[in-house]
Amino acid sequence: MIKILEIANGVGLSTAAVSNILNNKGSFKDSTRKRVLDYAKTFGYRRNASACATRTGKFNRIALISSAKKSSSIISENIIEAIQEALEERKFHLAYERMPEENDNIKKIPIPLSVSEIFVDGILLNYYVKNRKFIEKIKRFNLPFIQLNADEKYDCVRPDDFNSSYN
Numbered sequence: 001m002i003k004i005l006e007i008a009n010g011v012g013l014s015t016a017a018v019s020n021i022l023n024n025k026g027s028f029k030d031s032t033r034k035r036v037l038d039y040a041k042t043f044g045y046r047r048n049a050s051a052c053a054t055r056t057g058k059f060n061r062i063a064l065i066s067s068a069k070k071s072s073s074i075i076s077e078n079i080i081e082a083i084q085e086a087l088e089e090r091k092f093h094l095a096y097e098r099m100p101e102e103n104d105n106i107k108k109i110p111i112p113l114s115v116s117e118i119f120v121d122g123i124l125l126n127y128y129v130k131n132r133k134f135i136e137k138i139k140r141f142n143l144p145f146i147q148l149n150a151d152e153k154y155d156c157v158r159p160d161d162f163n164s165s166y167n
Helices: 004-011 015-022 030-042 049-056 077-089 132-139 161-165
Strands: 061-067 093-099 122-126 145-148
Touching (some): 004 015, 004 030, 015 030, 077 093
Parallel strands (some): 061 122
């Protein structure tokens, strides 16, 4: 994989200028921008998301966490597609993770890997949780989260099945 330094040497610019062009920052002549982008494409440049995340602390990734039991986490394909499209417009990715069904012992419900390993910037929790201790565990990670299909006091999105079927 070609690196920014190699692109800079190939087009005769500084690494800072090439980095700015590849990240769509700064003001450059259209011809300069095109020269850098064409060179990068020709030699297979790919943005190193890991390096960017290390530098910025942002992953540009949102986790959609659902129950492994399909009847507990109903979400339509259309909604998932709409979430995906909204994230793509903002240059974010969607990570999907399934969790085991809740039981009486909160210690048996693991924190999702995408959360515990600092892998995402936010959470869409499509998982009904009876035990508030789990939500408190999630909150400790200081990640924004929205619970889907729940009627809660914190941020949530829920369907209104009664009024949606009423004529």
